[in-house]
Amino acid sequence: MERLHNSVRPYAWGSRTAIAELLGRPVPAPHPEAELWLGAHPGAPSRLVDEEGVHRSLLEVLGADPLGQLGADCTQRWGERLPFLLKVLAAEEPLSLQAHPSAEQAAEGYAREEAAGIPRDAKNRNYPDPTAKPELICALTEFHALAGFAxxxxxxxxxxxxxxxxxxxxxxxxxxxxxxxxxxxxxxxxxxxxxxxxxxxxxxxxxxxxxxxxxxxxxxxxxxxxxxxxxxxxxxxxxxxxxLLNRIVLRPGEAIFLPAGNPHAYLHGTGVEILANSDNVLRCGLTPKHVDVPELLRVLDFSYGRMPVQTGEPVADNLFVYRTPAPEFELSRLQWPEGGGSPVSLDHVGPQILICVEGSVLLRAEDGSELALAKGDSAWLAATETPVDVRPATPGGTLVFRATAGACTPAA
Structure with a gap:
């Protein structure tokens, strides 16, 4: 178990209060803060912080010991790459209307653009990597979105x-x-x-x-x-x-899963987002950025109907899981009412990231080591560090989110 230090992305649509309040910093922030990234994305990897305050890039740690950090099943499917990225997203203004490709579309589009010699950081590049980008957003506050065709x-x-x-x-x-x-x-x-x-x-x-x-x-x-x-x-x-789209209002704890081809735009609110560790975005509008209409129409899924809203499936006392078909990730919610309750034992066989968004918790490993997380704190649990018990450390309500890989079944 190691504490994480994470990067804040200052996009113009972000909030000056939500992430600053979560992290215990002065409010308002000097500039909009849109996303807090927890993971090993090459653009802004989290850093592990040991007891002496020494920082190490999570990306470099995974590269040095993928088997120990990610586990055998995960490395067999995903290699040295952490397949998910966890975010706290705070939207004060609407994001662009967008959709993401399937795994097959991403692989084909990436190969096509590589063969054409389009630089990966070019503004007209649609596929900077060859992987899919499904995602799930879970509301921390009332959260407004457009998602899927009505x-x-x-x-x-x-x-x-x-x-x-x-x-x-x-x-x-x-x-x-x-x-x-x-x-x-x-x-x-x-x-x-x-x-x-x-x-x-x-x-x-x-x-x-x-x-x-x-x-x-x-x-x-x-x-x-x-x-x-x-x-x-x-x-x-x-x-x-x-x-043409469903207008959705999520209450705290409610979530929607956005599969490949789903058109969506986040409008306002704060939420925990988990997604595949990919940058592939096809924009539909509400943006001055590049919109490739022919490629967008190839990727969009025009199926319609109301978006299913999840509240989390209870799998143990104080533990709720948001089920999706995405192999790259799974999001869980650990929640205790005022007065606390029984601890939650985490025995997942792969890597885990935890973030405390309300109250405080104490993590205790099988070897007796402990790590305390207050509001805004986060932790990395390597595949070799389970089981870990998580228990509330304060009498008020406590809320923690956990990110793991999905079903890490080796690819055929």
């Missing part, structure tokens, strides 16, 4: 309620084919509109959304979202695309 019948109802003359042909296109093919046709139409056409259409859509918000009708939250996005990203096709 049922086309509901979208037709929304578009008809807006009653925008310039949208009428688009509305009837989807009404005549209210399925995945209709969604693909309408999304493609909107995402490829010339800028002059967007500049003419969007003001009418925004005016209609204002009317809907004043009436507080069935589509109030969708229209409020479009207005917020229209103000933040004027003239952006992603504002129209938002009309």
């Amino acid at each position: 049922d086309p019948q509901r979208t037709v109802g929304l578009l008809r309620a807006l009653d925008v003359e310039q949208l009428r042909a688009h509305t009837e296109l989807l009404a005549g084919q209210p399925d995945s093919d209709g969604l693909r046709a309408l999304f493609t139409t909107w995402i490829t509109l010339p800028q002059a056409a967007l500049d003419q259409l969007l003001p009418h859509v925004l005016d209609a959304c204002v009317r809907q918000v004043k009436d507080r009708g069935e589509y109030d939250i969708e229209c409020r979202t479009v207005l917020e996005l229209g103000e933040a990203y004027p003239g952006d096709a992603g504002v129209l695309a938002a009309l």
Whole structure:
């Protein structure tokens, strides 16, 4: 067990309060703080801190002893690479609308761009690495997002309620084919509109959304979202695309899994995010960055319906697991009410990262060694360091998140 020191990413959409409060630093922070990264991503690896205060890069530690740190099953599948990245994400403003490729799409796209000689850090590079990027977001505060295509019948109802003359042909296109093919046709139409056409259409859509918000009708939250996005990203096709997506509000402890091809945008709130250790992003809009429309349409999944919301499956006293099909990661929640409760024994066979987000806990290994984690503290548990008991160290409510690899079954 070793304490972690982690990097904060200062993206413009971040919060000046959420991560600073978590880490016990002065509030407000001098600049927006968007993400706290816990893991071994080459761009910002965590550092292990020993009892003497000496720092070592987790990335270098894994390279020096992959078998001891990651375990036999994990190294057989993932090599020296930690397959997951854990984040605390704090969104004060909306992130870009985006989707991620499947493992097969990522491998093919990476090979194609390598063969074309596109530098991996080029702004028009879609695939800087050959791996998939599924992810799961679990809310720490009320968390707002767009994710997945909504049922086309509901979208037709929304578009008809807006009653925008310039949208009428688009509305009837989807009404005549209210399925995945209709969604693909309408999304493609909107995402490829010339800028002059967007500049003419969007003001009418925004005016209609204002009317809907004043009436507080069935589509109030969708229209409020479009207005917020229209103000933040004027003239952006992603504002129209938002009309096609599920508008989701997560309560603390609730989570959604975002598989390959799922269009999504985080809008506001603080959450714990776990994802495959990859940088592959295909942007759909709400961004000044590169949008490769043909590649995006190749990757997008136009299936539709409400996004399943998880609350965590109870697997032991005070331990809840968020199940997904992603082999790269699994997120667990360790939670004790006021007054404490029984300890949780962690006997996972692979690597683990823990972060305490409320209260404080004491970690005790089988050899008797201990490590205390207060709010904002985090720890690395190598594969050889289990079992470890985790128990609350304060009488108030306590909340810890644990990241592990998923089912580390060796690849065929």
